[in-house]
Amino acid sequence: MSETFTKSMARNIYYGGSMFFLLLFLALTLHTTKEMPKSDHRENLTEAVERGKGIWEVNNCIGCHTLVGEGAYFAPELGNVFYRRGAGDLDTFKGFMNGWMSVQPLGIPGRRQMPQFNLTEQQVNDLAEFLKFTAEMDVNGWPPNIEG
Amino acid sequence: MAGHQTLKGKDIMDTLKFQSQVVAKPYFIFALVLFVGQILFGLVMGLQYVMGDFLGGVLPFNVARMVHTNLLIVWLLFGFMGAAYFLVPEEAETELYSPKLAILLFWVFAAAGTLTILGYLLVPYSTLAQITGNEYFPTMGREFLEQPTITKIGIVIVCLGFLFNIGMTILRGRKTVINMVLITGLIGLAVFFLFSFYNPANIALDKLFWWFVVHLWVEGVWELIMGAILAFILIKITGVDREIIEKWLYVIIAMALISGLLGTGHHFFWLATPGYWQWIGSVFSALEPLPFFAMVLYAFNMVNNRRRDHPNKAATLWALGTAVMAFLGAGVWGFLHTLAPVNFYTHGTQITAAHGHMAFYGAYVMIVLTIISYAMPKLRGIGEASSKKAQVVEMWGFWLMTVAMVFITLFLTGAGILQVWLQRIPESGEALSFMETQDKLAIFYWARELAGVIFMIGLITYLANFLVDKKETVKS
Numbered sequence: 001m002s003e004t005f006t007k008s009m010a011r012n013i014y015y016g017g018s019m020f021f022l023l024l025f026l027a028l029t030l031h032t033t034k035e036m037p038k039s040d041h042r043e044n045l046t047e048a049v050e051r052g053k054g055i056w057e058v059n060n061c062i063g064c065h066t067l068v069g070e071g072a073y074f075a076p077e078l079g080n081v082f083y084r085r086g087a088g089d090l091d092t093f094k095g096f097m098n099g100w101m102s103v104q105p106l107g108i109p110g111r112r113q114m115p116q117f118n119l120t121e122q123q124v125n126d127l128a129e130f131l132k133f134t135a136e137m138d139v140n141g142w143p144p145n146i147e148g
Numbered sequence: 149m150a151g152h153q154t155l156k157g158k159d160i161m162d163t164l165k166f167q168s169q170v171v172a173k174p175y176f177i178f179a180l181v182l183f184v185g186q187i188l189f190g191l192v193m194g195l196q197y198v199m200g201d202f203l204g205g206v207l208p209f210n211v212a213r214m215v216h217t218n219l220l221i222v223w224l225l226f227g228f229m230g231a232a233y234f235l236v237p238e239e240a241e242t243e244l245y246s247p248k249l250a251i252l253l254f255w256v257f258a259a260a261g262t263l264t265i266l267g268y269l270l271v272p273y274s275t276l277a278q279i280t281g282n283e284y285f286p287t288m289g290r291e292f293l294e295q296p297t298i299t300k301i302g303i304v305i306v307c308l309g310f311l312f313n314i315g316m317t318i319l320r321g322r323k324t325v326i327n328m329v330l331i332t333g334l335i336g337l338a339v340f341f342l343f344s345f346y347n348p349a350n351i352a353l354d355k356l357f358w359w360f361v362v363h364l365w366v367e368g369v370w371e372l373i374m375g376a377i378l379a380f381i382l383i384k385i386t387g388v389d390r391e392i393i394e395k396w397l398y399v400i401i402a403m404a405l406i407s408g409l410l411g412t413g414h415h416f417f418w419l420a421t422p423g424y425w426q427w428i429g430s431v432f433s434a435l436e437p438l439p440f441f442a443m444v445l446y447a448f449n450m451v452n453n454r455r456r457d458h459p460n461k462a463a464t465l466w467a468l469g470t471a472v473m474a475f476l477g478a479g480v481w482g483f484l485h486t487l488a489p490v491n492f493y494t495h496g497t498q499i500t501a502a503h504g505h506m507a508f509y510g511a512y513v514m515i516v517l518t519i520i521s522y523a524m525p526k527l528r529g530i531g532e533a534s535s536k537k538a539q540v541v542e543m544w545g546f547w548l549m550t551v552a553m554v555f556i557t558l559f560l561t562g563a564g565i566l567q568v569w570l571q572r573i574p575e576s577g578e579a580l581s582f583m584e585t586q587d588k589l590a591i592f593y594w595a596r597e598l599a600g601v602i603f604m605i606g607l608i609t610y611l612a613n614f615l616v617d618k619k620e621t622v623k624s
Contacts, residue, residue, distance in 0.1 A: 007391055010398035011325075018405035025409045028428070031352070040352035040420040043183075050349040057289025058172050060278040063210025068418055069496030070355065071291050074197070074209050076582035077496065105204065107559055112586075114202030115208045117274070140426070142418035144493055146576040147585075 006033075040137040051123075052130025059117050068139055075112065077148025080126075082135035084146050089131060097128045154178040159385075160456055163526040166237040173527040174254050175230030176520045179609065182223035182261070183513075187604050189216040194597040198590050207269075214294045215268055220508065221292065222261045225303075227516030228337075229257075230371055232314050232330060234523045237379045246311050253309045260302040264295055282441075286347055290358055293344045300344055301615025325394040326376050329401060333372030340364045340514035352420040359415045366507070367411060367478075368437065373472070374515045375443075381467050382447065387455035396446045400439045406437035413484045416497060428486035433486040437479030440511075443512040447471035460525065460533035462542040464612075466518035468548060473510025479504055481557065493572045498589070499564030506557040509549075517546075518609075530617050538616035545610025552603035556596050563592035 036042075056062075061078070063070040068079035085100075086093025101124050104114040107109070157603065164170060171384055193212045195202050202214075237244050243251060268277045273289070280296035282288045287297045295303070311334060318327050343360040378396045413429025447468050458464065483502040485494040494500070519543065526533045571585040580588070 005395075007395040007398065010395045010402065014398045014402035014405070017402050020407070021406050021409040022200055022359045025412065027409075028355075028413075028424075031355070032416070032425070035422045036356075036420055040350060042350050042352075045350055053282075053349060053351060053354075054286060057286065058282060060210045060214065060273040060289050060294060062289065062291045063213050063273075063294075064208075065494040068353070068355070071496070072210065072213050073498060073501055074193075074213070100257075107201075110200055112196070112583075113204040113208070115210075130351075137352055137420045138337060138422060139418045139420055142492060143497065144572050145574065145579045147571050147579045147581050 001134075005144070009076060039053050039138055041116065041138070043132075043148065044133055046129065048126050048129040051108075052126035055119065055127045056130055059119075064114070067134060068137075069116075075114065077143060078131055078134070079139070080135050080143060080148050082132045082144065084148065086128075090128070094125050094128045097131075098124050102145045149250075161526075163529050163531055167545060168247040169234050169237050169249075169523075171235035171244065171247050171250040172230040172252070172523060172526060174251070175226045175233065176527070177456055178258055178525060179191060179223040179226035180232060180520070182226065184607065184611070185265075186216055186219035186223065187607055190218065191597070191600050191604060194593070194600045197392075197420060197586075197593040198597065210424050211273070214273075217292055218268070218294060220513075224512050224516060226257070227512075227520070228334070229310055229514065230523075231373075231377050231519040232310070232334065234519065234527070235312050235377070236317050236327055236330065237321075237457070239324045239327045239380065240278045242317060242321035245316035245320070246614060249313050251483065252311075253306050254303070255305045260299055260306070260319050261411055264299045267296065268294075277402055285345075287345055289353070290344075290347070292362060293358070295357055295606075300341075303341065306339070306517045307341070307530035309333075310316050310333060312340060320454070324390075325397060329379075329397060330376035333369045333376060334371030336558045337365060337373065340369065355414070355419055356421070359412055362407075363412045363415055366512070367408040368405065370512060371408065371439065372401050374470075375401045375513055376402070377468060377515050377519050378443065378447065378470065381463060382450045382519055384522065385460060385464050385467065385490055386450045386453070386459040387458075387510050388450045388453060389611070391416065396450075399465055400442050400446065403435070403439035403442060407432050407438060411436050414488075414491065417488050417491055418548070420545035430487045434483060437475065437483050440475040440479035443471045445477050458532070460522060460539070462534070462539040463522040465543055465546055466521045466567065470510060470514035470518050473506065473550060473553070475510070475555070476554075477503065477506030477510035478509070481561075484561075493568050494564065497567045497572070498592075499562045500566070502557045502564055505560065509553045514550075522616070524615075528617070534613065535617050538613045539598045541611060541616055545606050545613060546604025550606075552599045552606055555599035555604065559596040559599060563589040563596070566592070 064072050064075035066073060066077045066079070069077065082088065082093050085096045098121055101119055102119065104116050107113070160167060161170065189212045192203060192207060193209060193216060196209050196212065233244060233250055271279070276296060277283075277288050280298050282297060285297045287300055288294055293300075311331070314331060314334065318331060340361050341355075343357050346357050348354050374396050379393050383387065383393050410428050412431035413425040414433040416425035416429060451464060451468060485491050485499050485503065523533055535541070566589055567585050570580045570588060571582060572579070
């Protein structure tokens with residue numbers, strides 16, 4: 001680098017630039033959290049949804065699945081599974097979920113295995129409520145199609 | 149230095165500028181042990197991708213993955229801590245504030261880490277959550293932050309003790325740019341980890357702030373740590389004037405933070421967030437390759453303009469390698485899927501996995517192996533460098549692991565492109581389902597597993613270099 005560009009100039013760009021962009025990032029994050037109630041539909045956040053999120057977490061579902069594209073990439077996307085397997089109807093979806101969870105592991109030779117988590121019907125229903133909440137968030141039109 | 153010397157009954161190592169640097173050694177050794185574990189679990193998972201029922205009942209995929217990723221994070225943290233304990237005293241030109249604290253924290257961290265991994269392996273995750281009282285303070289079950297809350301608290305305590313020790317050392321010594329950048333990065337690491345304790349019931353907010361740990365670590369403050377370690381190594385092995393290296397360091401980390409902070413926006417595209425993030429995230433994360441490109445120019449420039457020929461050729465190779473591989477993995481492979489219109493189709497596919505593997509290996513695994521390569525011969529009392537023979541073995545390890553990682557990345561990228569083509573691009577009704585698509589990708593996954601085996605062979609080769617020179621301490 002040329003002699004005219006000195007170390008102190010580089011240092012000032014580092015301190016000035018990173019402070020400026022940190023503050024800008026924090027300001028935008030604050031604005032985002034103020035806007036989010038419109039798109040995350042938190043008015044739907046019931047106690048069942050909250051319990052369902054707990055079930056989701058303590059069984060480490062994210063260790064195989066993705067949820068709105070984040071997680072492991074070993075098993076299907078579940079952010080929109082409420083529409084894919086429940087056709088957007090809560091009773092249908094709960095029925096599907098209770099059936100599906102109870103028959104795991106499928107034990108098909110060579111097929112990826114989902115463990116048996118031994119959840120109660122209540123817990124599966126809470127999980128279904130949580131996945132419904134996730135599906136109903138407005139995430140800017142992702143995923144591209146129903147397969148997730 | 150001639151003769152066998154002792155200080156307070158202990159051997160003096162004349163290969164170290166400051167005797168307290170020796171506390172870095174257990175950190176580096178334990179990091180490498182965990183690295184082996186990480187790769188073993190990676191191989192199991194790679195096999196489960198194609199033989200779905202492999203070890204099904206014993207080691208479900210989600211457990212193996214948690215162990216694989218958590219071991220990576222923890223061994224890199226051990227590596228960063230070892231790096232700090234080694235280079236901060238040398239930069240500050242003073243002994244470490246408290247070597248005893250450093251050793252105590254080593255055992256605390258090693259015990260907590262081992263117990264956590266055993267917890268993952270020995271009991272179902274939900275049982276681990278129950279035993280550790282997750283219900284009272286739920287933080288578990290989020291990707292990369294799976295550790296029980298009590299482990300997270302332990303990590304914070306270890307980090308605080310570590311920062312205190314390093315901070316006190318810097319305060320009473322020379323405050324070089326390298327030390328200041330390193331401690332800024334380390335403080336940032338500790339501060340952003342605190343967001344792992346924030347777990348709101350609203351999944352949208354949970355995800356938003358989860359990125360404050362994950363993105364602001366690996367595309368933010370960790371780059372400061374990487375930059376500081378690389379600058380230290382380049383000064384040592386090239387003898388280039390510190391002023392020049394420090395100027396480059398400032399430029400690189402300035403670019404890293406200016407692009408990387410708003411670059412967080414590339415994770416906010418599909419997250420119940422305002423649409424402006426698609427513009428901000430695309431534009432700023434498109435700039436994220438720049439600091440890595442600058443790092444390549446800088447590393448090669450410094451080595452080409454070297455004022456001395458350091459005998460540790462292996463460390464030089466690692467330093468150049470980490471710059472190139474970080475640019476490819478974090479820079480190029482990051483850019484491939486970072487623009488919102490592209491990411492709409494690639495988000496959460498094997499393309500993400502491809503990028504993750506090469507970026508972590510190139511930027512963080514390799515920078516830790518760089519400092520280990522430079523420091524270990526000194527910490528073991530061998531000298532400025534290992535013997536030629538040991539270095540040849542080490543460089544074989546370098547090439548085997550690095551080439552294997554290139555192929556892992558290429559195969560996963562191939563899998564990802566096909567996955568997008570079959571599962572994402574067609575309309576609903578015509579697109580293949582996730583599981584049908586996965587069956588079509590099997591050939592890529594087999595090839596990836598083969599490359600993974602080569603990586604493991606490379607790692608074993610690399611470790612064998614430590615067995616070539618047996619001499620433990622200088623005795624004459």
